[in-house]
Amino acid sequence: MRVPLDIAGHVFKFVSQIFRALWLLIVVVCLWNDFAVSVSVHKYSTRVVNTKYGPLRGVIVHSHPPVEAFLGVPYATPPVGSLRYMPPVTPSLWKNTRLADRFSTVCPQKPPDIGNRTEALLEFPRGRLLFLEKLLPLLANQSEDCLYLNVYVPRQVSGEEETEKLPCIVYVHGESYEWNSGNPYDGTVLASSGKVIVVTINFRLGVLGFVKTGAKGSTQGNFGLMDLVAGLHWLRENLPAFGGDPERVTLMGHGTGAALVNFIAVSPVAKELLHRAILLSGSGLSPWAMQKDPLAVKRHVAEQTGCHGDLVDDDLAPCLRMKSLEQLLEVQVKPPRFLPGFAPFVDGTILVTPTAPPPPSSSTTIATSSGYELADFPERDLLFSLTTTESYLDLSAQDLEFGFNETRRDRILRTYVRNSYYFHLNEIFSTLKNEYTDWEKPTQNPLSVRDATLEVLSDGHTVAPLIRVGYLHSLRGGKTFFLHFQLQSAERDFPQKVSSVRGEDIPYVLGLPLVGGGAYFPSNYSQVDTYVSRLLIGYISNFARVGDPNGVRKNEKKTGNDHLNLKSAESEETTPFWDTYDTINQLYLELGRRPEIRSHYRGHKMSLWLNLIPQLHRPGVGDDTSMRHHHFQEEGDQYYDGFVRPQSMQKPSIFNTILFPPSTKATTTTTPLPPKSDTALQAMTTECPPNTTLSTPVTKISSNNLLKKLASSHYQSYTTALTVTITVGCFLLLLNILIFAGIYHQRDRSKKKEKKKQEELMETGNCSSSSEECFDAKSQIYELQKAHYDSCKRSDDLSKSNAINKSYQFGFISADIRHEKKTPDVAEVRLQDLKSSPGAGKKFDTNSSEMQRHSTSNSPNIPEPPPPPKNQPPVTNECSSNQAGILRAHGVPITPSSTKKRVQIQEISV
Incomplete structure (x- = not known):
């Protein structure tokens, strides 16, 4: 039986389509397994690089300018067999040229299970699930032989090698301590655009990389950290062969990778291996960064593997x-939720007990709380960055899209507090709940409750610890730069959010918007995305090159590789000058659609986390306080959201601290807090006026930037100078008050003595008029009254006639009155100099011969006051009223005593 031709043709066509589909499937699988770079490989490189362990030949990647990639380069011997759970060993030598044209296998790991999409959405946000669906296929090829790195070396436009030594950026991947790899992170665009050598690296993870296997006192463990240190050693030995500068190595990490970078930066075994650090969304102070109970992890491993002992x-x-x-x-x-499982721990080799005390220049809580040692690398420059919502991946898709009520919020917060702290849990929980509740609204919207929960988790486990590392680094004298990545990308897999989320800045750092995206990142980037990525690459490459994101200053020598100094005409108008982060101004760059410089990032909230919470998280004075006092009373599962650790009745040996050797026998590691000073508090506080940030307009890069930096440095002493000025002013004011009080008291005493003396003299005035002592007393009374009159005369504005009458009463005429009359009538004589009383009813004419004789002999005359005018009303002012009963009234006969005195005075004058 013959088959019709049309049926045979259909069968042949069907079979050919099946073979074509299978062929495409094979090609796709090969591409996934041998994933190289986001752009196609053109040809093998003509250059052979002679490393210390053997020759290498890489591949040329199409880009502008081109990049020479060396993929799958071994930096250590495979840790298999007897080398499992051992520190890394230097790689074996090879003689023939090794083709570095494909990625190595990734380290053994167990990534998240996303096979059931419905169940996965109950754990991950929708955008996170899409990211994992693209990333996890690249992690399928696993082997214990995984200690390899990838080197991306930029070439000139003509394809020639760079003439200058290039700085190197080593990227440490994040996501988790238990899974991921450096292979998926393509460094081609960053190397090509930034003119830097980019290195991605694999290291042991999970149960093979972060388990304490050694006995008590042994340093065995942290093999993942040791792998990173071994990779840095390899680069220091072989970077010159690739055209790199081993004295300009920058270690950059994201998330858990940033925590690893922080640990290596303070490690004594890596002092000469790195020179700058970039921390993206993570630090060693985060609660998820360090395993504080490695023995518990060791117990789980022993129980599940049958290795008892x-x-x-x-x-x-x-x-x-x-x-x-x-x-x-x-x-x-x-x-427990929000805490790590397999993670780095204190081993005594990579992480050791701190030997340096807290910074002596400050006695504040932020500087003296435990953990200050993780910022003890001031000799290395630091750039740290964060996104707006670092906790976006902590909630499920349903929670993020629909929100939740306050009861669910309280369960999440209670879980976070119980797993992150040990002391005064109720007080810390109440403080956070009160601070992150919008009390202006009578009822809380589920979406607003969701946003408040995201804020408190983001600030607690990532933002505040990262800012504290930057603050302490600047306080110790290190050069620090702070970046807030705020841009919302065009491809949004994160609904219900208007700002950046965790991990959204990585494609911009790698430069993927410049080439349309990568294998697992979005591809529909806008012009704004391209501009921000180019700007960020320029900042990071300049930081790796000269330690300053702004590039070489105008008065510094430029090299041929400084084309990304951000000094071009088109970028000069839109690129802000990125100033350093210091403890006073706390300036940072907010990178969004319109980059701008701001200060005091979330100042009020950061003050809560960096000052108040550490003060609450203390065991209290004395060791007799029961731990029950610090615990939550709620023990049921209905009060928590996730797994929580048990509440122990014994004080923990490690609390809120990280660098504590296992061999130490001490029970606590509290740091004694020195007394706080107001000046230090003013210099320390991260709190600005209310919960807002200050914005300054975008500035040009010009010579005025030097003035800005000088002004910024001078402003740092403003708070101290103002405090000293106010203190001195208050002291002088108090001193003036005391002096015034003393003068007033002395004046009051003088008045009382004078009054008492006058009373005594008045009593003496009752004596006989013929007594000479009585005359002396009255003469003293006259002197006192005359002095009192002089003071009253200066203050009262009396008529001239009254002034003349008063002058006659006291026996003299004022000189200004005589001048006003222009014809002096009597000679002025001050009786207090003569110690005598005036005569009655007698005056001397200035034209008489007797008066001339007396004036010629320079002897004083004794004028007689004229009789007061008739019908003159009595003087009623204060001065005259005080003289009643003291001066002799007109018409009183002259006593023999006064006559005798007068004759004696005349004889003396003659």
């Missing part, structure tokens, strides 16, 4: 080397 004294490594890789990957450690 003493957890403290026995070494698990020999037993674990006998287990298969599948058995080890099946080990599950369920950590």
Whole structure:
């Protein structure tokens, strides 16, 4: 039976389509397994690089300018067999040229399970799930032989090698301590646009990389950290062969990778291996960064692998080397929510006990709380960055899209507080709940409750610890730069959010918007995205090159590789000058659609986390306080949202601290707090006027920037100078008040003595008029009254006739009155100089011969007051009223005593 031709043709066509589909599937699988770079590989490089361990030949990647990529370069011997759970060993030598044209396998790991999409959305946000669906296929090819790195070297436009030594940026991947790889992060665009060598690296993860296997006192563990240090050693030895500068190595990490960078930056074994650090959305002070109970993780591994023994004294490594890789990957450690499982811990080698005390220039809470040692690298420059919502990935898709009520909010906050703190949990929980509640609204919207929860989680586990590292680094004298990435990308897989979320800045750092995206990042970038990415690459490459994101100053020598100094005409108008972050001004760059310089990022909220919460998280004075006082009273599962750790009745040996050697026998690691000073508090506080940030307009890069920096440096002493000025002013004011009080008191005493003396003299005035002592007393009374009259005369504005009458009463005529009359009538004589009383009813004419004789002999005359005018009313002012009963009234006969005195005075004058 013959088959019709039309049926045979259809069958042939169907079979050919099946073969075509299978062929496409094979090609796709090969591309996923041998994923190289986002752009196609053109050809092998003509250059052979002679490393210390053997020659290498890379591939030329199409870009502008081109990049030479060396993929899958070994930096250590494969940690298999007897080398499992051992520190890394230098790689073996090879003689023939090694083709570095494909990625290596990734380290063994167990990534998140997203097979059931519905169940995955109950754990991850929708955008996170889409990201994992693109990333996880790149992590399928796993092997313990995974200690490799990838080097991206820029070339000139003509394809020639760069003539100048290039700085190097080593990117440490994040996401988790238990899964991921450096292979998916393409460094081509960053190397090409920034003119820097970019290195991505693989290191051991999870149960193979972060388990304390050694016995008590042993430093065995943290093999993932040791792999990173070994990679830095390899680069220091071989960077010159690639045209790099081993004295300009910058370590950059994101998330958990940033925490690893922070640990290496303060490690004594890496002092000469790196020179600058870039922390993106993470630090070593975050609650998820450090495993504070490595023995608990060791116990879980021993129980699930059957390696029983003493957890403290026995070494698990020999037993674990006998287990298969599948058995080890099946080990599950369920950590409390917001805390890590497999993670770095204090081992005494990479992380050691701090030897330096807190910064002596400050006695504030932020500087003296435990953990200050993680910022003890002032000799290295620091750039740290964060996004607006660092906790966006902590909630599920349903929570983010629809929100939740306050009861759910309280459960999440209570879980976070219980797992992150040990002391005064109720007080800390109430403080956070009160601070992040909008009390102006009578009822809370589910979406507003969601946003408040995202803020408190973001500030607590990422933002505040990262800012504290930057603050302490600047306080110790290091050069620090702070970036807030605020741009909302064009491709939004994160609904219900108007700003940046965690991890959204990585494509811009790698420059993917400049080439249309990568294998697992969005591809429909806008012109704004392209501009921001180019600007960010310029900042980061300049920082790696000269330690300043702004590039080389105008008065500094430029090199041929400084084309990204951000000094071009088109960028001069729109590129702000990125000033350093210091403890006073706290300036930072907010990178969005319109980059601008701001100050005091979330000042009020950061003051809460960096000052108040550490003061609450203290055990209290004395050791007799029961731990029950610090615990939550709520113990049921209905009060929490996720797994929580048990509440112990014994004080923990480690609380809110990270660098504590296991061999130490101390029970607490509290740092004694020195007395606080007002000046230091003013210089320390991160609190601005209310919860807002100050914005300054975008500035040009010009010579005025030097003035800005000078003004900024001078302004740093403004607070101290103002405090000293106010203190001195208050002291002088108090001194003036005391002096015034003393003068007033002395004056009051003088008045009382004078009054008492007058009373005594008045009593003496009752004596006989013929007595000479009585005359002397009255003469003294006259002197006192005359002095009192002089003071009254200056203050009262009396008529001239009254002034003349008063002058006659006291026996003299004022000189200004005589001048006014122009014909002096009597000679002025001050009786207090003669110690005599005036005569009655007698005056001397200035034209008489007797008067001339007396004036010629320079002897004083004794004028007689004229009789007062008739019908003159009595004087009623204060001065005259005081003289009643003291001066002799007109018409009183002259006593013999006064006559005798007068004759004696005349004889003396003659």
